[in-house]
Amino acid sequence: MVSPSTMAAVRKSGAIPNAEFLLTAEGVRKEFPGVVALDDVTFRLKRGTVHALMGENGAGKSTLMKILAGIYTPDRGQVRLKGVDIELSSPLDALENGIAMIHQELNLMPFMTVAENIWIRREPKGRFGLIDHGAMNRQTADLFKRLNIALDPQALVGDLSVANRQMVEIAKAVSYESDVLIMDEPTSALTEREVEHLFAIIRSLREQGIGIVYITHKMNELFEIADEFSVFRDGKYIGTHASTDVTRDDIIRMMVGREITQMFPKEEVPIGETVLSVRNLSLRGVFTDISFEVRAGEILGIAxxxxxxxxNVAEALFGVTPATSGTIAINGRDVVIDTPTKAIANRMAFLTEDRKDTGCLLILNVQENMQIAVLQDKFVKYGFVQQAALAEQCEDMARKLRVKTPNLDERIENLSGGNQQKALIGRWMLTDPRILILDEPTRGIDVGAKAEIHRLVSEMARNGVAIIMISSEMPEVLGMSDRIMVMHEGRVTGFLDRAEATQIKVMELAAR
Incomplete structure (x- = not known):
């Protein structure tokens, strides 16, 4: 067995044996309390290829990648780099061996410059051992030129957009002269133009012989950028294929183990009276004169x-960031909603777009996350919480939503993204809302969980709930909406009925 330090030295010397695969994992098993995350899985990455890793949330993709990145240690199995057995005890071990991982939640220091983030702990030193900032900025500029990244090395990371922070993470990984680059949902918050730039960088790295592991739930990305893909399901390895040999339906079938006959189970339900009416809603410097209505049983998509x-409009409606002018009426009665508490009192519910930062309370368990919106209302009598009734309601809701968890005492941070999302939907369904605002309800979750969430949304519409659904995924907006409201730079640019809406028409309005 080669230790990380020895392997790193061998790597630097270039005296590494030829091997068919750049990186392999064989017979890997990893257990957590109550969960077998990986069960005898296999993974093989070739040099100079983009290898997509596919599977439902909870399939084991991220667990395996964290093993390859030195974050987790496998209970059993072997990892090989260029044919040599290695053991990785930390992310630093992995980096020194040329394995870098870019996480979905970016790990940069916002108060430091771009260059300082890239070369942290490896800063060039001048006389008397002091950091040579000039040399560090020049090294960063050279690196950016190689990657075709237009950023100022001296800019503060905290001032950058999400897309540019991602570019910094990629540059940092490449600066380690990495042989393997792992990307976890790299395009989840990027625009189409930013995705094109990212793909250009990935193709350039591939041409340089770097092996790239690409985790995504977006099928169109798989066929555009990946050379081959591997599928995991329920912690098991299902198979590997060239991306040119399969169809989208083939991949979905491998991922979920069944056919998904209807991705967008939109039902034609009776549309009732107007429930929510918004007139000339504005938030100074953010959006202006937003007006629309949503009726009972209607799904209004916002693109x-x-x-x-x-x-921002969703947050204003729910009182997170109150509007500076305009009116909101519920069932024909004007209401003032300047706090989420008032929104909930008016039977509004809001699923935020970032389940990690503004949705889940990660240190609490599943039941505590589900019950928090009703804890001081429906289940309190004479000042005491009716624990048994509350637990029963949460259990019933989790069962209805098919939340996969050992039990409701499990910390929610241990659940997959799709199951966290379903638990959050359960939180709001317990409040019996009449207005439901969904901001990116299926971002970062797999096709199986997406289909289930779409089914739940359709069911709530059938029960007369007025639904506002914000989504960056065009098929979702077109497939689930009765009407679509399109926005551009803080203004409404038009409305489209379901029968007339097309991707081209939506994009024309979105780009005005």
Missing amino acids: GLVGSGRS
Whole structure:
């Protein structure tokens, strides 16, 4: 067995044996309390290829990648780099061996410059052992030129957009002269143009012989950028194929173990009276004169490019960031909603776009996350919480939503993204809302969980709930909406009925 330090030295010397695969994992098993995350899985990455890793949330993709990145240690199995057995005890071990991982939640220091983030702990030193900032900035500029990244090395990371922070993470990984680059959902918050730039960088790295592991739930990305893919299901390895040998339906079938006959189970339900009426809603410097109505049983989709103000409108409706002018009426009665508490009192519910930062309370268990919106209302009598009734309601809701968890005492951070999302939907369904705002309800979750969430949304519409659904995924907006409101730079640019809506028409309005 070669230790990390020895392997790193061998790597630097170039005296590494020829091997068919750049990186392999064989017979890997990993257990967590109550869960077998990986069960005898196999993974093989070739040099100079983009290898997509596919599977439902909870399939084991991220667990395996964290093993390859030195974050987790496998209970059993072997990892080989260029044919040599290695053991990785930390992310630093992995980096020194040329394995870098870019996480979905970016890990940069916002108060430091771009260059300082890239070369942290490896800063060039001048006389007397002091950091040579000039040399560090020049090294960063050279690296950016190689990657065709237009960023100022001296800019503060905290001032950068999400897309540019991602570019910094990629540059940092490449600066280690990495042989393996792992990307976890790298395009989840990027615009189409930013995705094109990212793909250009990935193709350039592939041509340089770097092996790239690409985790995504977006099928169109798989066929555009990946050379081959591997599928995991329920912690087991299902198979590997060239991306040119399969169809989208083949991949879905491998991922979920069944046919998904209807991805967007939109039902034609009776549309009732107007429940929510918004007139000339404005938030100074963010959006202006937003007016629309939503009726009982209707799904109003809100489309637009990143930065169009869609999420800001949702937050204003729910009182997170109150509007500076305009009116909101519920069932024909004007209401003032300047706090989420008032929104909930008016039977509104809001699923935020970022389940990690503004949705889940990660240190609490599943039941505590589900019950928090009703804890001081429906289940309190004479000042005491009716624990038994509350637990029963949460259990019933989790069962209805098919939340996969050992039990409701499990910390929610241990659940997959799709199951976290379903638990959050359960939180709001317990409040019996009449207005439901969904901001990116299926972002970062697999096709099986997406279909289930779409089914739940359709069911709530059938029960007369007025639904506002914000989504960056065009098929989702077109497939689930009765009407679509399109926004551009803080203004409404048009409405489209379901029968007339097309991707071209939506994009024309979104780009005005």
